[in-house]
Amino acid sequence: MIIVMKRGATAEQIQHVIERVEEFGLKAHPIYGTERTVVAAVGDKRDEHRHSLAIAPGVAEVVPILAPYKVASLEVKPERTVVRVGPLSVGNCDLGVIAGPCAVENYDQTLATARAVKAAGATGLRGGAYKPRTSPYSFQGLKEEGLRILAAAREETGLPVVTEVLAASDVPLVAKYADVLQIGARNMQNYRLLEEVGASGKPTILKRGLAATLEELLLAAEYILNADNQNVILCERGIRTFENHTRFTLPLASVPWLRERTHLPVIVDPSHGTGHASLVPAMAAAAVAAGADGLLIEVHPKPEKALSDGYQSLDFAQFAETMELCRRVAEAVGKRMAPCSQGESPSTAHSRVPVAQTAL
Numbered sequence: 001m002i003i004v005m006k007r008g009a010t011a012e013q014i015q016h017v018i019e020r021v022e023e024f025g026l027k028a029h030p031i032y033g034t035e036r037t038v039v040a041a042v043g044d045k046r047d048e049h050r051h052s053l054a055i056a057p058g059v060a061e062v063v064p065i066l067a068p069y070k071v072a073s074l075e076v077k078p079e080r081t082v083v084r085v086g087p088l089s090v091g092n093c094d095l096g097v098i099a100g101p102c103a104v105e106n107y108d109q110t111l112a113t114a115r116a117v118k119a120a121g122a123t124g125l126r127g128g129a130y131k132p133r134t135s136p137y138s139f140q141g142l143k144e145e146g147l148r149i150l151a152a153a154r155e156e157t158g159l160p161v162v163t164e165v166l167a168a169s170d171v172p173l174v175a176k177y178a179d180v181l182q183i184g185a186r187n188m189q190n191y192r193l194l195e196e197v198g199a200s201g202k203p204t205i206l207k208r209g210l211a212a213t214l215e216e217l218l219l220a221a222e223y224i225l226n227a228d229n230q231n232v233i234l235c236e237r238g239i240r241t242f243e244n245h246t247r248f249t250l251p252l253a254s255v256p257w258l259r260e261r262t263h264l265p266v267i268v269d270p271s272h273g274t275g276h277a278s279l280v281p282a283m284a285a286a287a288v289a290a291g292a293d294g295l296l297i298e299v300h301p302k303p304e305k306a307l308s309d310g311y312q313s314l315d316f317a318q319f320a321e322t323m324e325l326c327r328r329v330a331e332a333v334g335k336r337m338a339p340c341s342q343g344e345s346p347s348t349a350h351s352r353v354p355v356a357q358t359a360l
Contacts, residue, residue, distance in 0.1 A: 029070075113127075
């Protein structure tokens with residue numbers, strides 16, 4: 001249920017309601033809005049305490065939460081959540097673009113990519129240090145060495161680091177280096193991992209599972225939110241269907257559907273969603289047009305030599321062109337994107353990067 005506080009309710013009144021909620025064995029989630037504060041009470045047997053809470057000082061009304069996902073629901077927080085980490089801002093009118101290699105392969109590859117995506121206007125750097133691969137014989141990532149390389153790239157470029165964490169036991173180490181933790185599609189319902197990531201307090205990107213419904217995605221997000229971590233970003237990355245013309249099927253209708261039901265920002269990964277570099281620009285622009293709050297795009301200096309997912313990675317020139325396309329779409333739908341470095345055109349920014357670039 002939601003305890004809606006009166007306008008002008010004091011900090012003491014709000015704290016009193018929080019304490020009463022916890023006395024009843026419920027979890028209290030205070031959400032401070034621009035006009036008023038609400039306290040979401042989550043747990044079993046919520047309704048039997050409804051009338052007791054309704055007469056507490058400073059309370060305007062107590063209403064039930066109808067959605068099964070409680071804290072993520074727009075019923076609890078009608079104002080949209082904006083997640084900010086350094087130059088990366090995702091939500092509301094801000095369109096965050098997180099770009100980088102699927103896997104961190106070496107220092108030069110990662111640094112060159114970080115410089116290139118920043119020059120084109122990206123505000124976050126993605127890169128996999130731990131790689132969940134279908135085959136145990138595939139490249140598994142550089143692990144902590146990869147994390148150190150990502151941290152070095154952040155030191156030079158200022159881009160916050162986004163990287164995936166695979167196991168609950170790895171959360172402290174990855175959180176030491178990363179600015180944003182990513183939960184991959186295969187781990188969307190790894191509830192122990194979700195709880196550990198929530199407890200870390202780090203902003204988190206939660207990817208939709210390969211065969212998960214959107215309600216299951218929101219309930220997975222609830223595990224993180226329930227650990228008092230409000231900085232959660234949902235990511236649509238495509239689902240497995242009978243179609244085989246793309247790696248996955250990218251259902252962009254999920255973006256407006258989610259935005260009608262949750263205050264959490266929603267981003268789209270057109271790289272995994274299509275599996276083909278040639279399709280990424282169009283689907284990235286379509287995601288922006290559909291209302292996405294951000295993009296997660298794979299970029300590599302030489303995609304044909306990538307150790308992981310080169311076939312869906314853009315080279316530097318392709319990424320710069322994609323950013324320019326998305327920038328035009330963003331302007332049309334009222335979104336803000338970071339400009340190219342120092343106001344340069346994408347082609348100029350691309351030419352400054354001292355790395356050989358080969359088209360797919």
